[in-house]
Amino acid sequence: DADVTQTPRNRITKTGKRIMLECSQTKGHDRMYWYRQDPGLGLRLIYYSFDVKDINKGEISDGYSVSRQAQAKFSLSLESAIPNQTALYFCATSDADGPGDTQYFGPGTRLTVL
Amino acid sequence: GENVEQHPSTLSVQEGDSAVIKCTYSDSASNYFPWYKQELGKRPQLIIDIRSNVGEKKDQRIAVTLNKTAKHFSLHITETQPEDSAVYFCAASRGDDKIIFGKGTRLHILP
Numbered sequence: 077d078a079d080v081t082q083t084p085r086n087r088i089t090k091t092g093k094r095i096m097l098e099c100s101q102t103k104g105h106d107r108m109y110w111y112r113q114d115p116g117l118g119l120r121l122i123y124y125s126f127d128v129k130d131i132n133k134g135e136i137s138d139g140y141s142v143s144r145q146a147q148a149k150f151s152l153s154l155e156s157a158i159p160n161q162t163a164l165y166f167c168a169t170s171d172a173d174g175p176g177d178t179q180y181f182g183p184g185t186r187l188t189v190l
Numbered sequence: 191g192e193n194v195e196q197h198p199s200t201l202s203v204q205e206g207d208s209a210v211i212k213c214t215y216s217d218s219a220s221n222y223f224p225w226y227k228q229e230l231g232k233r234p235q236l237i238i239d240i241r242s243n244v245g246e247k248k249d250q251r252i253a254v255t256l257n258k259t260a261k262h263f264s265l266h267i268t269e270t271q272p273e274d275s276a277v278y279f280c281a282a283s284r285g286d287d288k289i290i291f292g293k294g295t296r297l298h299i300l301p
Binding site: 116132 | 224232234239285291292294
């Protein structure tokens with residue numbers, strides 16, 4: 077879905093480095109999410125935001141922080157990256173006023189921490 | 191909070207046969223149940239959804255059934271084709287809180 081973009085698409089970094097993953101959307105949705113995907117573990121929620129002033133922890137928020145700079149932008153930061161944060165990261169949006177909480181995913185960011 | 195269990199984790203079916211993936215949920219207030227398909231190297235995408243006021247919904251070869259009393263819902267794929275090979279995720283939501291995903295089912299379509 078071209079309406080949800082993520083940068084960078086791939087990133088290799090070293091242990092201890094600070095990393096920021098960015099997500100932008102042009103869908104006009106209020107809700108934004110960050111998920112992590114590891115093989116066999118499905119989609120695990122890191123943080124979510126239901127509007128610009130609302131930030132909530134998901135099931136695996138330790139070691140991560142987020143910033144909702146505007147309705148359209150939601151950034152995920154790894155303050156001090158560690159190897160077990162190597163994973164595929166997805167941003168998603170949904171429409172609070174829609175008929176259901178359908179998630180629209182970005183293309184993903186593949187992060188490798190050496 | 192809501193918990194979604196999905197079975198099986200892996201499923202292999204012969205091309206042309208049917209595939210069924212089952213999910214259970216714990217929060218009786220959940221009212222929206224989507225299914226996502228994730229092809230290799232791609233993002234998850236919605237393929238079908240059902241709301242709690244409906245018992246079944248069909249879209250060509252795929253259908254979803256919902257049993258609110260038992261708190262379970264299922265995805266049915268008929269006449270499976272090679273392009274159906276993917277990971278499928280179920281999810282549950284009540285609208286005022288985050289959506290909860292199952293852990294996924296890897297579907298293999300055998301030639």
